[in-house]
Amino acid sequence: MFSYRHAFHAGNHADVLKHLTWVAMLRYLMQKDTALWIVDTHAGAGLYRLDHEHARTSAESDAGILKLYAAAQQAHPSGQPVPEAVSDYLNLVNGFNPEGICRFYPGSPWISQALLRPQDRLKLFEVHPTDARVLQRQVEELDKARQIEVLRRSGFDGLRALLPPPSRRAAVLIDPSYEIKTDYAAVLDCLEDAIRRFPTGNYAVWYPVIGRPEAHALARKLKALGTRLQRAWLQAELNVGLQPDSSTAARVAQGRTHGSLRASGMFVLNPPYTLATQLRDALPWVMDVLREPRGATWRVVTQEG
Numbered sequence: 033m034f035s036y037r038h039a040f041h042a043g044n045h046a047d048v049l050k051h052l053t054w055v056a057m058l059r060y061l062m063q064k065d066t067a068l069w070i071v072d073t074h075a076g077a078g079l080y081r082l083d084h085e086h087a088r089t090s091a092e093s094d095a096g097i098l099k100l101y102a103a104a105q106q107a108h109p110s111g112q113p114v115p116e117a118v119s120d121y122l123n124l125v126n127g128f129n130p131e132g133i134c135r136f137y138p139g140s141p142w143i144s145q146a147l148l149r150p151q152d153r154l155k156l157f158e159v160h161p162t163d164a165r166v167l168q169r170q171v172e173e174l175d176k177a178r179q180i181e182v183l184r185r186s187g188f189d190g191l192r193a194l195l196p197p198p199s200r201r202a203a204v205l206i207d208p209s210y211e212i213k214t215d216y217a218a219v220l221d222c223l224e225d226a227i228r229r230f231p232t233g234n235y236a237v238w239y240p241v242i243g244r245p246e247a248h249a250l251a252r253k254l255k256a257l258g259t260r261l262q263r264a265w266l267q268a269e270l271n272v273g274l275q276p277d278s279s280t281a282a283r284v285a286q287g288r289t290h291g292s293l294r295a296s297g298m299f300v301l302n303p304p305y306t307l308a309t310q311l312r313d314a315l316p317w318v319m320d321v322l323r324e325p326r327g328a329t330w331r332v333v334t335q336e337g
């Protein structure tokens with residue numbers, strides 16, 4: 033059942049899109065002093081080593097964060113300066129790599145804890161026994177450990193018990209591995225339930241863009257849900273394209289096999305009003321850096337509530 037381990041995929045292009053968006057969201061929400069509850073329904077292990085054998089198995093970070101990291105240190109081919117949201121994200125990653133070589137990659141719990149202020153709380157759900165143990169151990173070593181709770185249960189079920197949070201401010205990341213088909217429906221049910229309990233929360237859902245009917249339907253249903261509940265939403269997608277010799281079969285990724293994953297999206301409900309502009313500025317730059325020879329694209333679509 034628990035075959036997915038994020039350590040094999042950490043720092044790939046999907047993480048770049050997800051974490052760039054997540055950093056921009058949290059930065060905006062933290063402009064206000066009131067306490068923020070950050071909930072990560074699918075946390076993973078926390079901090080990853082990019083030179084560990086797991087990460088090196090498919091070396092997905094080579095075409096993700098490592099490429100971005102290198103590009104930011106050189107002049108970009110287009111001559112464009114590094115967009116603000118990208119440099120903010122890279123600075124955060126840099127914070128874990130004081131020697132200037134990108135060996136450590138912060139997963140979403142680690143990004144969130146790095147930004148956590150004394151008044152904030154971080155709730156991390158993780159069901160994989162090994163990853164939950166690693167996460168717990170890493171959290172215990174932090175100065176901020178008392179603000180962070182690792183919950184070894186399903187985030188789909190557990191989120192509802194946390195909403196609405198005492199401070200009436202929450203940022204929620206829903207980032208399943210989609211290794212089981214039911215994850216697609218579970219995301220929608222979880223989000224709808226969460227919005228009904230706490231309509232003003234800020235919710236972000238990561239999803240794969242793959243040749244699977246459930247995946248196509250998810251992006252469409254997320255937008256329909258936002259519209260039906262009269263909430264503002266934003267959808268951002270990044271497709272890094274294909275190698276010239278990629279066969280059709282290789283393009284039809286089965287499940288979340290990140291090695292062949294070419295595109296993914298973030299759906300944000302109640303997005304900060306600055307987010308669309310930031311992503312429209314950042315994604316063309318990111319795409320130019322990460323692109324394969326054929327078919328790279330990006331898009332940001334928004335709807336007012």
Ligand code: SAM
Pocket residue numbers: 034036037038050072073074075076077138139140141157158159160163185186187188207208209
């Ligand atoms: N959010 C992490 C990040 O960005 O660094 C990556 C998370 S990874 C894509 C998905 C994680 O969800 C895996 O570690 C998996 O074990 C865990 N998982 C799977 N089903 C879950 C569930 N129902 N509740 C909580 N965690 C779950």
